[in-house]
Amino acid sequence: MRIGLVGYGFGGSHFHLPYIQAADCWEIAGIVTRSAPRREQLGAEYPQLPVFDSLDELIDAGAQVVVISTPPQTRRELVLRALQRGVHVVADKPLAADAATARELAAAAQTAGKVLTVYQNRRWDTDFLTLKQVADSGELGQIFRAHLVMDQADPGTLDFDPTGGLLRDLGTHLVDQAVQLLGPVARVDAALDWLTRDGISVDVGFSLGLHHENGTYSQVSASKLCGREARLMDLYASGGSYSSAMSDRQIEQMLAGQRPSATPGTWGEVEREDHGVLRTGTGERTVQPVPGNYTEYYRQLFAALQGRGQLPVRLDEALHTIDILDAARNSDRLGRSVALGE
Numbered sequence: 470m471r472i473g474l475v476g477y478g479f480g481g482s483h484f485h486l487p488y489i490q491a492a493d494c495w496e497i498a499g500i501v502t503r504s505a506p507r508r509e510q511l512g513a514e515y516p517q518l519p520v521f522d523s524l525d526e527l528i529d530a531g532a533q534v535v536v537i538s539t540p541p542q543t544r545r546e547l548v549l550r551a552l553q554r555g556v557h558v559v560a561d562k563p564l565a566a567d568a569a570t571a572r573e574l575a576a577a578a579q580t581a582g583k584v585l586t587v588y589q590n591r592r593w594d595t596d597f598l599t600l601k602q603v604a605d606s607g608e609l610g611q612i613f614r615a616h617l618v619m620d621q622a623d624p625g626t627l628d629f630d631p632t633g634g635l636l637r638d639l640g641t642h643l644v645d646q647a648v649q650l651l652g653p654v655a656r657v658d659a660a661l662d663w664l665t666r667d668g669i670s671v672d673v674g675f676s677l678g679l680h681h682e683n684g685t686y687s688q689v690s691a692s693k694l695c696g697r698e699a700r701l702m703d704l705y706a707s708g709g710s711y712s713s714a715m716s717d718r719q720i721e722q723m724l725a726g727q728r729p730s731a732t733p734g735t736w737g738e739v740e741r742e743d744h745g746v747l748r749t750g751t752g753e754r755t756v757q758p759v760p761g762n763y764t765e766y767y768r769q770l771f772a773a774l775q776g777r778g779q780l781p782v783r784l785d786e787a788l789h790t791i792d793i794l795d796a797a798r799n800s801d802r803l804g805r806s807v808a809l810g811e
Contacts, residue, residue, distance in 0.1 A: 470495060470774060473532035475524055475547060476539035477502040477511060480561060483723050484590060484763065485538050486515075491729035492767035498532035528554045534774070536588070537561060541632055545570055548585065552577045557584040557774060562641040563794070564787045566632035571791040575784055584773075586780050587787040588766065591642040592649060594717040595737050595761035599745055600702050601650060602759055603711045608749065610708030614686040615650055617643050618701040623693050627664075627673055634672040635691055636661060636794055643689035644677070644793050645786070651685040653789060656808040659797035662692065677797050680806075702745070713745030717761050729764050737761035 472495045474481050481500070489495050499519035500511060508520055521527045524547055527535060536559040537547045544560060551558045558578070564587045565571035578585035591597060604612055619639050627635065648654060662674035674692035681687065702713040719729075719737055729736045737760035744755040769781035792809050800807040 470533050470771065471498040471531050472496070472534040472536065473498040473501070473521075473527040473530070474536045474538060475501040475527065476537065477504070477507045478538070481536075481538040482507075482510070483720065485536055485588070487723065487728050487730070488590075488763045489536075489767050491733070491762075491764040492771060493730070494768065494771045498530050499527050501527050524550055525554070528556055532556060534559065534770075538588075541566065541628075541637070542630060545574065548574050549577055552581040552583055552585065555581060555583065557586075559586055559588055559770065561588050562645075563587075563637045564791060566637065568788070568791045568795045571788055575788060578784065584780065585784055586770065586782050587784075589642065589645045589782045589787070589790075590763045590766055591646060591717075592782070593761050593763050593765050594719075595739055595758050596700060596702055596713050596715045596717060596745070597646050597649075598759035598761055599715075599756060600704060600711065600713060603745070603747060603756060604650060604704060608708065608747070609704065609706035609711065612651065612685055612704065612706045614688070614705050615647065616701070616703040617646060617687065617689045618699055619643055619689075619691045620695050620697050620699040621691070621693050622696050622698055624673075627671070627693055629666045629669050629671050631669060631671075634661075635693060636672050636675050636797060639691040639693075640675055640677070640689070640794060640797070641790060643691060644679070645790050647679050647681075647687040647689055648786070648789065648793075651679075651681045651683065651687055653682045654679045654793050654796075654809060655682045656680045656806050657793060657796040657800050658806045659800035661798070661801040662694075664694075672798075672801075675797070675801075677793075679793065709747070709749035711745055711747050711756070715739050715743035715745060715758060719761055719763060729762060736764075 534557040658678035661672040664673045676690040679687045700716045704711040766781045772778040773780045796807045
C-alpha cells in the first residue's frame with residue numbers, strides 16, 4: 470500500500486518516516502511540507518521521495534493512507550479533508566482537543582468507510598513493554614495500583630495555545646499506557662499546574678488519579694518545568710512490586726544518527742544499569758527489558774489494513790483516552806472526582 474506523510478517537523482522526521490521505512494511493507498507516496506529548510510533536508514536525506522505542497526497533491530499522487538503529523542491546531546481540518554478524499558488516516562496524538570471534536574472525526578471516518586487511528590507510539594517504549602510483561606506474567610499476583618511519571622526538563626516545548634497544554638501532550642501517552650496496563654477508567658481525580666503567558670493560560674504539569682473499572686488505581690504525572698528528566702514506573706501488587714527508572718532509548722539513537730532499519734538487532738536496547746527491579750517473597754532481581762521499537766505500529770497497521778489482524782490503536786481506545794482527558798480538566802476545575810461522561 471502507498472502511504473504519505475503530512476508534516477516533516479521533529480515528529481515527522483524522527484517519529485514517523487524512519488519507522489515507516491523500517492516496517493519494509495509500505496511504498497512511500499511522498500511527504501507534504503512547505504518549509505524550505507525541511508524540503509532541503511528531505512532532498513539531502515531522501516532525494517528519491519516526492520515532496521508536495523498540500524494534502525490534496527499527496528492524495529492525487531496515489532496515497533492510500535496519510536499520516537497527519539502537523540501541529541494540533543491544524544489536525545481536525547486535515548483529518549476531515551483526508552477522510553473526505555477517501556483515504557485511511559493516522560493522526561498524531563492527541564486525536565482532538567476534546568471529546569466532542571474526537572467524536573466528530575470518528576463519525577466522519579464511519580461515513581467515509583475508512584480507518585482512522587492514532588499514533589500512540591509509546592505503547593512500544595522499552596520501559597512500558599517490560600512493565601506490561603511483568604504485570605501480565607502473573608508473578609506479582611493481584612495488581613493493586615501503578616504510578617507512572619514522565620518529567621522532562623524541556624520548558625521550551627510547552628505549547629501556549631488554548632487547545633494545547635501538557636495534559637494533551639504527555640498526558641495522552643501516560644493515560645493511554647495506564648489504560649493498556651490496567652483497563653478502562655471509570656472516574657478521575659486531577660490537579661493541573663496552570664501558567665499564563667501573553668494572556669493565555671495552559672496546563673504545564675499534572676497529576677491524575679485514575680480509578681479503573683476493575684477496581685485498580687493508577688497515578689500518572691508529568692512536568693516540563695521541574696528541571697529534571699525522570700521516567701519512573703512502579704507497580705504494586707499482592708505478591709510484591711516492580712520498579713523501573715529506565716528510559717526508552719529510541720529517540721537517543723535517532724538523534725545519534727542511527728535508524729531502526731539499519732540496526733534492527735540493537736534498536737531500543739537499554740544499558741544494564743537501567744533494568745527494572747522485581748521484588749517478591751523470594752527476593753528481588755532485575756528484569757531483562759523488552760526492546761522498544763515503534764516500527765511495530767506500522768507493521769500492525771499494514772497487516773490490519775490487509776485484513777490480517779487488529780489495528781495497533783483502535784479508535785474506541787483513542788476516544789476513551791480523550792474522554793479521560795476531558796474528565797481530568799473537569800476534575801481540576803471543579804475540585805472533585807469526576808466520572809467519565811459526567
